[in-house]
Amino acid sequence: MFTGLNAFPLTPVTASKIDETGFVRLVARLTAAKVDAIGALGSTGCYAYLTRQQRQRVATLAVEHADNIPVMVCVGAVSTDEVLHLADDAQRAGARALLLPPVSYQPLSEEEVFNLFDTVSRHVSVPLCLYDNPGTTRFTFTSGLYQRIAALPHVRSIKIPGVPADEEKASGHIRQLRAVLPTHVSLGVSVDAVAGLGLNAGCDLWYSVCGGLFPQTAKAITDAAAQGDAQRVTRLSARLEPLWALFRQHGGSLRVMAAAASAQGLTDVDCLPRPLLPLSAAQRAEVAAVIAALELS
């Protein structure tokens, strides 16, 4: 499950409740597009805002509606105890892999993060993906720490926070990581704007936000990468620049993807958990215009 396109759907939340119908609609788009894997309850899936019970319900819904596509579930939490409970819940729900970010409140030391992964890797029975996202966890990994964690049982992938925005530097970065990691640990690129660069630099897969709502659009890029057509990857990715611009403009991808899901009629306009606020009507119109112009699907 660690190649091609792992698509991260939004978890729509309306008036403090999971919009289950909306979520199932989003998952149906992913199965129709035959994505390689589904990343439920990622940052886009709003895991950090949901209760343990809500997360269990969403994991269960994702697996039930995934049409046998493997589902990876994020089990991030500030407390290690909570992470272990969430891992149990996700495995019971049928998750085929777990995604683990080092969520922090007090800034964490390298040893504390290693210990978290050590504890969880000994506890679980499905593959584990290290989720490196300093923008939300505020923890910065070193390649030395990647290496130590990659040697732990069950660790099979690293979701890296983008690559340098330059072809040569991106290739150099991935080469350096490969040099210190065992071959059974895959590298997946995130930060959609540099996904094409990451795939061309040798990443095994794209952990994709855009693909969680527009799987056809994202899959065209991972398919081109699978065929070794680097130019096509670059062209298809560059074409989406107006979408990446919206992500930059609105403090990340989440609020834009929520607006996009509602513009597609898949969710309510207000589908983000508080304190997150939906974009304004004018901003939403801009998102809808970009979707139409780029023919995202």
Place this chain on the structure above:
Amino acid sequence: MFTGLNAFPLTPVTASKIDETGFVRLVARLTAAKVDAIGALGSTGCYAYLTRQQRQRVATLAVEHADNIPVMVCVGAVSTDEVLHLADDAQRAGARALLLPPVSYQPLSEEEVFNLFDTVSRHVSVPLCLYDNPGTTRFTFTSGLYQRIAALPHVRSIKIPGVPADEEKASGHIRQLRAVLPTHVSLGVSVDAVAGLGLNAGCDLWYSVCGGLFPQTAKAITDAAAQGDAQRVTRLSARLEPLWALFRQHGGSLRVMAAAASAQGLTDVDCLPRPLLPLSAAQRAEVAAVIAALELS
């Protein structure tokens, strides 16, 4: 309750359970020293690592053992729904004020933070203190946002993240804040190393980590401030420099205070919730030496 010394005790956690005996011992030191208020479940109180049930239990214990000293309880959480539940729980437990930090996962906009405070201020019936701690929440307040939030119902205090480390700049900073805030909103300084500077600059109180374990030591400083003896405030605070140095050295005050509590025989050595790790034996010996040398009490 918004003058003098508000002392923030550790919540000791051992093998995934609240060490209730240890916590009650810590609270007993605060009542014996007659601190002005107790700040339960602050960052030092490890609120972010505890379940809703654990937080309710700790709030209840704090109030029961506070000997009528008012208890402020922190109700921070990533999700606004969770904050509202925690506020209900804390008020039921007898909290006389609530402390609210804008805890974030996705970085929050100014409007989102304002909305959080607006929602909570309309929901609660006890005084609310804005908890500004960018080191853990990763949100930076502007004085304009302070002003908007200070105008909301129930808001009675702001826990500011220190003051500039220079007498004149500190005074200027507090003067600027006073100019935009209503008189019924008090200013409390945090970041212990600059507490003396903050009190001399005109802060109404000290939200104190050190005071949560060494209330006599901290109270000597707030007493001097109450008597207008700025020189004594400066002298007593400067004397504690070896303690502030330990805080800087160990990524903040929490791990040091946990080591200090165990060095005093009040808690187990390992009293932090995972993923947080206790200091090493050598580091703990250093903490014990500083406590002895400074005669902290």
